[in-house]
Amino acid sequence: MKHWLARAVFCLALPGAALADVADLDGAVDGHILPGFRALSQSTGALARTAQDHCAPEDAALRQAYGQAFDDWIKVSHLRFGPSEEEGRAFALAYWPDPRSKTPKALGQLMAEADPVAENAARYADVSIAARGFYALEYLLYDPEFSGDLPAPQAGYRCQLIQAVTADMAATAAVIWQGWDGDYAARLRAPGENDTYRTEAEAAQQLFTALSGGLEFTSAMRLGRPMGTFDRPRPQRAEARRSGRSLRHVVLSLEAMRELTGYLAAGAPDVAQGLDAAFAKALAEAEALDDPIFAEVATPQGRLHVEVLQQAVEEIRHSLAEDLGPRLGIAAGFNALDGD
């Protein structure tokens, strides 16, 4: 079983009074969370509409719409609480990692049976998450086993499947957006006036946990999975390697989390500056890396480069826990990666 994860061990309880001066909750909601989920809802909607007229895997308009929507997801992929946690919506959009290769199996089964569930996007929500969301769509658009030339009836079914997957994604993203735009943003903005967040500390802790968990995901999954071990690197485990997006996801996630960190540390300029520099350093490492799908981890030198980037991400996480946490008087709560 996996042993990579950091166990959140808690240290707590500076007086809550300091908090209001430090974390800018309104800024985080208005400047980061709401624009992020609005964009995701819009671009998944555009993707679903594009797929109505362009359902060939190699279609440029379809791939462009897919790339835009995927970018928008990565930028909010660390915000796995509230509306995106409810009903497992984040899992429905993004089932990865997939250590037992369930996605190609599930898609293969749908294709082999021409399962009529693809006729209706609403019914498609009942399908296994392995066959839903961005990572399933990546197989349909970029994996030769699924995206290659097919006889007419199967190509027709694939078209229908792509339309169902994208429509289901748009519906999921729309529900998440409605949840935020409805009352969830207000709850985060006005802690103490609702039972979800009884104090400012609880609201700030939610964002802090999201950041800490998001950095852990980028470090351990986006980078750690392809790195494997020194003796056994695993380039084929890189996230979204089929569409060439592995490194891009590291960059986009770091940029987004840098933005959120700015709001969370708004009232502590010294800490904010240090964290911003740590993000800048990691981003510079990422941009210097000429290895879009981490294929080079197979070589000792290539692996070392990725490892340096991973260390830089871990340094951010460390600074978050050591410098910002105490200033906010909070520590990370439990996140989805606790466990094996």
Place this chain on the structure above:
Amino acid sequence: MTRLTATTSILALSLASAAPLWAEAPEKTEVLNTYADIAAAGYGDSLTTARALQEAVAALIADPSEANLAAARAAWIDARVPYQQTEVFRFGNAIVDDWEGKVNAWPLDEGLIDYVDASYGGATDENGFAVLNVVANPKFTLSGQEVDASDITPALLAETLHEADGVEANVATGYHAIEFLLWGQDLNGHAAGAGDRPWTDFASGEACTNGNCDRRAAYLKAATDLLVSDLDWMAAQWASDGAARATLLSDEDAGISAMLTGMGSLSYGEQAGERMRLGLMLNDPEEEHDCFSDNTHNSHYYDGLGVQNVYLGAYTRVDGSKVEGPSLADLVAAQDAALDAEMQAKLSTTMDALGALKSAADGGFSYDMMLERGNDKGEALIMGGVNGLIDQTRSIERVVAALGVDGIAFEGSDSLDNPEAVFQ
């Protein structure tokens, strides 16, 4: 422990009458000792029931029959009851977490061990040894090394086969390897029924089915012996002079943190997330925690009970006796009676939901049926447990905040401290 936070004032108003406000706080050391006593009893019970399994396996191998296979299966089911209640000790206690993979690793590519149905497939991108079939192959090559497996020993399982090629799904030891050998694959999909391995898979001479019955029996014996010795070791770590207890008691606040970390990590990321919700959303019977035996409902139930045990400072042993003492609940109640009431209520809600799931499964609505696509009743039962676990995690976080335990600020991750350890 004197610091207070204002985090629970709202609840304090609404629930203040739920527990006596004059409750005296126990010493943290007493609370930690109760916790360690429960761990010692839980691993002790796991050891006792594993020894009973060992005897049942010996009887099956000596005298293969339908009845002896059924008895071994029953012993396995019984052995899971105390063990699942110890899972809460895993997170937060490094000594348990580092050891746990030997006894309870899951999910597994069972084709490593023995024959599988054609629908299982072959080697995959992720695992080149998914169909190694050690039972049928006394010699094979593993990561470039010739392996002589003519004698199937505990050492072969633990040192060579387990996590072979660095792949976690190569589970060669522990409860689930034994479970596979006793039940075989569950080929019923979403329909009722568990694995149906015939007893003749362990028969000798011409009665032997599916070949290599002697090697299959040797594997089962080696895996069971190993389980017993691993549990024996862990039970000793929690004895009065054990290392796990000593570490726990060496720093009171870190010890209390470890208790809460175990409760929260098991509730949220592990049980609600990985095991229950993900399995449900994948609609995949392979995602059942005890998939060969269809025992998943019990597995979830006793995991949840373990979390409640730790908070209440009480554990009912397999012989019916009770281990109890000053508890986290007492500690919280002395400081914030309303928060204690909230925590206890949420743990009860979860146990009610997991109890409903267990009853339904015991009544014939098996867990793999619940996982089927579009099975709304099953989804509701599973999500009842998931929601309870998620909700109780929020309260555990509040308890952490209220107790203001000075832990280690940042324990560090393997990936930072030792990058090579990331996927070992």
